[in-house]
Amino acid sequence: MKNTYIIIIFIVLFALFLFQALIALPQFGFWQDKDVAKWYLQYGLPSTGSANVINAVIWDFRAFDTLGEKIVLIAAALSVFLIARRRD
Amino acid sequence: MNLVAKTVTKIIFPFIVLFGVYLAFYGHLNPGGAFTAGVVVITAFVALLITEGEEGVRKVFPEIKMISTIAFSCFMILLIIIFEFFVFARWSLLHIQTPMTLWSGGFTLFLNLAGMLVIAAALIMIIYSLIEEEWKIK
Numbered sequence: 001m002k003n004t005y006i007i008i009i010f011i012v013l014f015a016l017f018l019f020q021a022l023i024a025l026p027q028f029g030f031w032q033d034k035d036v037a038k039w040y041l042q043y044g045l046p047s048t049g050s051a052n053v054i055n056a057v058i059w060d061f062r063a064f065d066t067l068g069e070k071i072v073l074i075a076a077a078l079s080v081f082l083i084a085r086r087r088d
Numbered sequence: 089m090n091l092v093a094k095t096v097t098k099i100i101f102p103f104i105v106l107f108g109v110y111l112a113f114y115g116h117l118n119p120g121g122a123f124t125a126g127v128v129v130i131t132a133f134v135a136l137l138i139t140e141g142e143e144g145v146r147k148v149f150p151e152i153k154m155i156s157t158i159a160f161s162c163f164m165i166l167l168i169i170i171f172e173f174f175v176f177a178r179w180s181l182l183h184i185q186t187p188m189t190l191w192s193g194g195f196t197l198f199l200n201l202a203g204m205l206v207i208a209a210a211l212i213m214i215i216y217s218l219i220e221e222e223w224k225i226k
Contacts, residue, residue, distance in 0.1 A: 049116075049192040050192055051188055052115065054119075056116075056196075059195075059200070060196065064169065070162065076210075077211070078213075080218070084217040
């Protein structure tokens, strides 16, 4: 029973945060209201100081996404290493 | 393998690693960054793996070093990102205002280096696990 309560609480919290994130998106068909790419190009160099905008987006504006990517890569490498070993 | 191939690979190996480290150091100025630098570094190790066999490479880069490299680099990336975000609440600490120099990007320099280590070590671990011995040409 305790597991069910925890799951229900988790679902409610997740739905709340997801609702707040989806409300902030622009209307379907009017993407010019929130042009994030233009903002990145305009304020990439003055904010971060790196001339490579891709580098600024990966490691500065969206650093946590890159951290998640690295974690996925390491999980894949570790699982291949554990399964396909050659020592008998 | 041929003696010429072995000797040339041993001579060229540090230059390929140097090129990868160059790509990682200038990640915030030129196209490159951590991911391409990691791939270039493991190209050097794969060349060594093909010509020398596994024992020759395992003397240079044993398995325990791979795991410790991955762990250390991940820890460093995590520390830098958390430090940057929550302590100072500003992007790219430790940067100077002139563009196109080494310290323009600030902490992105260390993040690129650590990312290169993570990618190189993880991909070499995968290659070690999947390689077979029977195809080695005597």
